[in-house]
Amino acid sequence: MASLCNHELSLWKLTDVTSLKIMEFFGYKHLEEITVRRQDDQLYRFREGDFKRLRRQDIEDMLLLLVQGKLTNLNLDERFALNVALRMYTRRIVIQERVEDLQLAVESYQKKINLSRPDSYRSDLRKMTPYTAYHDIQGIIYQDDMDRNRLMRTDELHKFSDGTLNHVRTALNDIATGIQMEYLPKRKWSKQDKQRARVMINVIDKKLRDRRLMRSLEKFVGGRPYGGDVTSENFRNLE
Numbered sequence: 001m002a003s004l005c006n007h008e009l010s011l012w013k014l015t016d017v018t019s020l021k022i023m024e025f026f027g028y029k030h031l032e033e034i035t036v037r038r039q040d041d042q043l044y045r046f047r048e049g050d051f052k053r054l055r056r057q058d059i060e061d062m063l064l065l066l067v068q069g070k071l072t073n074l075n076l077d078e079r080f081a082l083n084v085a086l087r088m089y090t091r092r093i094v095i096q097e098r099v100e101d102l103q104l105a106v107e108s109y110q111k112k113i114n115l116s117r118p119d120s121y122r123s124d125l126r127k128m129t130p131y132t133a134y135h136d137i138q139g140i141i142y143q144d145d146m147d148r149n150r151l152m153r154t155d156e157l158h159k160f161s162d163g164t165l166n167h168v169r170t171a172l173n174d175i176a177t178g179i180q181m182e183y184l185p186k187r188k189w190s191k192q193d194k195q196r197a198r199v200m201i202n203v204i205d206k207k208l209r210d211r212r213l214m215r216s217l218e219k220f221v222g223g224r225p226y227g228g229d230v231t232s233e234n235f236r237n238l239e
Contacts, residue, residue, distance in 0.1 A: 012038035014061035029081040118159035125149040157207045172197040
């Protein structure tokens with residue numbers, strides 16, 4: 001009888017679980033020894049702790065034998081113990097793979113932190129009314145900290161800090177709700193102005209929501225530590 005772990009590259013399918021040796025610790029039944037048969041009619045043995053060294057197909061084969069009710073040679077306690085061990089292990093695999101997927105997403109997101117300057121300047125912006133839609137491309141005209149007209153394009157929101165996005169959102173919300181504020185241009189906002197403001201607010205809200213989610217994922221998967229506004233430091237000199 002050989003160890004299954006030494007034959008993990010074998011193409012022989014696992015066809016039966018012939019016997020189990022169970023040890024109980026603190027109310028948990030641990031599979032001390034599992035003996036299985038492959039299509040080559042050879043017996044192989046391993047322990048529950050060896051699951052991680054088996055082929056994924058071996059785990060699937062054992063689960064399938066359980067689900068199909070083919071392990072009648074095992075008693076009820078043995079089938080239950082095997083079922084618990086296999087499901088706990090497969091659950092761990094699923095969680096691990098999901099975390100790895102999240103790590104890839106976080107890494108992809110973090111690479112976008114180092115970005116080029118947003119395309120916020122146009123020669124004709126100086127004469128245009130702040131917080132109105134730009135006529136050529138999808139975007140909004142806003143005023144920066146130095147009261148200069150700048151362009152915020154919807155396809156470049158990821159290049160702006162949370163502070164700038166929230167600043168523009170606040171102004172657009174005041175326009176959309178008809179609130180007269182000192183910092184806003186003295187004019188009557190048309191129905192179309194208010195509608196465009198609402199559209200831009202929705203786009204900004206989605207971007208901010210995505211960032212909050214990604215930061216939560218960073219903490220969950222042990223990503224890059226950050227403090228406060230993760231993009232404000234990177235883009236403070238870019239906007």
